[in-house]
Amino acid sequence: MAEEVTNPSSPSTASWTGCFDPLDDYLWFGQSDCDWIKPIQMQDLMASGIHEVDRYPWFVTDLKKARTMVQENREAVLSIIGALMSWRNATISQLRAGLVRHPVPEFTRSSPNLYGALSRVGALNIGFSKREYMAKVYVPQIWLGLNGIRGQVSKVTRLAAGFGYPTDAIIRAGVGIHQYARHNTCASHVGLAFAHDDRVKYAAGDGWALFRRLDAQATGEMGIHLNNAPDLLGFTNQGVAAAIEVQSALTDVPKKMRAWVDFLSHSPMSRRGILCIWLLIPKVSKGKLNFTRIFEESTNLPGITVGEPPVSNRIGWANWYDWFDQQGNPTDRLGTFTDLMGHERSMFDTDWGLLPQTADYSELTDWGWNLMNQSILDVFGWDTSTWVKPALYRGDSYGFIGGLAGEGGVR
């Protein structure tokens, strides 16, 4: 199994509209985060005088107008919030390239826009490259993140969708987490690459990747309450669930590695098909990171030989520029990695042994309409499966993306 790396013979990797290199120095200006403009800061500015807010022409100062804009674009608003619950931070171009299911507008710098309205009502933090402030230039990428203040985002989903819309429980899991934009932009980029690859069924971000969600039986057997989650998941057609840890620093890596070995030793490949791939991205400062020692030491951890294939074959590492070229386009080596025993493998290999069968993407998306049909049948006794139903209640996939191969853009 070890030597048979099934590199893609057919060109199944595809780029997409608006693809960019998320590690481009121009974007980051030597930092790993962007300048976040938070709703509370804009409220302070408005309190200090309207002229201060005039410097942000994209911002909607009139609350009534902002609320109207949100209500008029409710499907776009709910899609954006749903996607950010999963992916945490992403650029608007990444959202438009497929992270959201509903088309979303572009960011207009000189006139009030939907993102300005969402900032006014307290839903979104909007991020600009630090280069914009220092060099007084416009950088094409603009970042979005959910407002971390508890309850603010729920209020906006209620405003957009009306009563009874099910986002509260999911949002609660995500608030208060500060993630660095560079790290999350890379994770979203890998997610997009997976979603545009026809060997992958669907991909999901950090918000859906908690160990206890992914394999509750394994965490139950481990007997500890872990809040660990990889940065994204990619589910291949064969049934492999590749958990990707995007890593640019050595902080907490030994601790996370111990948790992974423990988790995988309790989660056999046949149940969830989980692999763990550490995707190493260069540091902002260009310094070298020495992961080798950590990976070598991990081979001595208890549980590393458990299972078939053993855990040591299911954990590995890859370099960012193996998977992507300098322009951010995925290469033929997307999905390949070196396992802890030093063997070259790929998440797309066909010889991972017994793997679980996974559902198609369409089965994840229409749960709302199915619920609607069943409820109307139960209450009023009429089968409405052939009737048209409101798009708002279709049932969002909340950041599960898939089936974009060949479409190359917003759908």
Added chain:
Amino acid sequence: MNDLNDLDEMDTPTTPIPDLGPDLVVRPSVRALQRRAEEHRARALHHVSELCEQGRRDEVLRWLIPEMMRDPSLKKIRLWQLDVVMFGVGQERAFRTIRKAKALAGDKSNMKVGWANLGWALESQQDTIRMTSWLWTIMLREHLVDFRVPDGFPYEWIYRTPPGLQ
């Protein structure tokens, strides 16, 4: 619904007059036809009310929609009237529900909420969104349904099939 059949016997719409030839018939006046349609609708609503009183609300649409196909006069049953007989709400609350349903369906028609009827809600295949939105809004209002992400979403969906059966 024997009452509807009784009505046919009571007020026959076309009565031939033999003296003037077999082709000539006496047609009832427009007013009589209107009165007859109104009576049909009243009886249909009464039947719906009886079904709901007997706890058989799940038979309402199963009876009403085929009946409407048979007797087009029932298409003019107004949605607020149905809501009132099915759930015993006030007229204002029923109007508000239709207003919400129209917004949910993104309906741009000029139909006033008080005039919205079954025929309008089921006018064409595309227009069935009006009916589903209205029924759904009623169910949310009456707490008959809880729209939330299903338990175990999404992993119970993803791994529904036992491993090894592919």
